[in-house]
Amino acid sequence: MHTIYEKPKSFIDTPTHFCPGCGHGIVLRMIAEIIDAWGIRGKTIGLAPVGCAVLAYNYLDIDMCEAAHGRPPAVATGIKRVHPDHVVFAYQGDGDLAAIGTAEIIHAANRGENITFIFVNNAVYGMTSGQMAPTTLLRQKTVTTPSGRDPINSGHPIRVCELLAVLDGSSYLERVSLSSPENIRKTKKAIEKGFKTQMEKKGFSLIEILSPCPIYWRMDANEAMKYIDEEMTRTFPLGVVKDWEHKN
């Protein structure tokens, strides 16, 4: 019999703590698929942050390190200095990467750290019950913006890829989404490109993934996918923001 679909070997067979309709499981699975397909389990080290992705090390069967909230870029830098030829990636959410860890991600990009960052943007703090994230859309309701995000009090959504693009140290930046099978395939290609960037020592790569959080968006799974396409992408347009292979 021909196997057409199976669990990646680097993906541990265990129930996850993710809520129904969450995008994290899709992204972690794709990372495991790439590690298997490329045979790099023995030279890959991952970083798990604080937030919804905190337990990533329970799902990926590779060496992994915890980092304090926002610090994965700095911890990853320390790991990469010890193992410059390993594939080091950090898996971070929007609060981790774009609020409490803003300094760390900007300076990792500025140093051109040869590390891949998987940035899951679901526009909300999921782990702590749905507060505003730095990427929360204007007028989006969260538990800490009950009347919708008002820029006068709460600022504007941060476009991380565009922010990092102005730094000479960043090499590959792309924004993708999980809203459809086609977009998921594009996301996997982008993660592959990020790993390739690192393995060819081309420098800093970050893939921003627009990911659904139906529980804290207060909608069903289908509505959440629609929300990504119709609302999120208006603030966060999909596409390559910077690419070392195609310099403008």
Added chain:
Amino acid sequence: MKDRLPGGISIMKQLLTGNEAAAEAAIQAGCRYYYGYPITPQNELINYMSTRMPEVGGAFIQAESEIAAISMVHGSAAAGGRAMTSSSSPGISLKQEGISYLAGSELPCVIVNIQRGGPGLGDISASQADYFQAVKGGGHGDYHTIVLAPCSVQEMADLVYDAFDLADKYRNPVIILGDAQVGQLMEPVEFHKKPKKNLPAKSWALTGAEGRKKNVIKSFYPVKGQLEEFNAHLQRKYRTIEEHEVRYEAINIHKADVILVAYGTSARICKEVVKKSQQYKFKVGMVRPVTLWPFPKEIIRKVSERVECILTVEMSAGQMVEDVKLAVEGRCPVHFYGRTGGGVPTSLEIIRKIVEIVPDNRAANTLLQLAAVK
């Protein structure tokens, strides 16, 4: 080659500041990962590392913040490297998040604190006001770092070297608690080649899980009961360290009427007082803790059974004195003399304090003469 000059001076000696000696000792101990952020009075250390680390093929990064620097140490330690960071008081406050994670992840590393005056921005002169922060944990959670307190440039070199072994032996962060005097003072120093210790292999380190089960470095135990079990393990480790790693210097404790307890720069001044007192009937002895944690309680308890009183001298408003009192448990009076905000106690001030606290005037007669000589 002759290794001594006339007069017995070793030609291997170099004239270095305490900060530079700490950096060189780290290199010689095999530290190949240094991450720092500029702050006075520890700048000679980061400056030295920026040229020396590339010479030995190691990594040097001037980090974007103290928090990033300690987090980079976290990464390199997790990956199995010998890693260090250094700073001074306000910067060490920022590093507390990382230190708690390092302790909770059982990662070995060395953190140098060249203390300056506080609280807040304080000043840049010598202080010992970070004692509580260093020995009682500093960050959140039930943890201890091993704390070593050098009082000379040579001892700075020796203790930094040992710190890496202690860190690896116990999988625990080690803090070198210096101050602006010990950090910026220049003295001759010799780097002794020490025999390699038989330390446990780092089978837990992140190296890529080639041909083995994965390794995970973490401090998160969300399942009920797991964290309590882990904390019990940490506490057992701390008891082992307390049992085996206490270090102190005891001077003239057997004939002493009064015992001074001081560490670091304060101890240098106290030594002067002890030396002067030997010519007189009234004797002053001294216990100088070298490990501030684990604290040398046993020797302090022992001397407290014989002496009239103990005087703790610090460049703080009174921090270590609490641990001295805990060790003494009321067996004899424990007094305190301290200066804060960059003030350094003089031997005359200490002598005056001894005269004030000794129950009769034996001390007054002899020690005041001494003070008069001064």
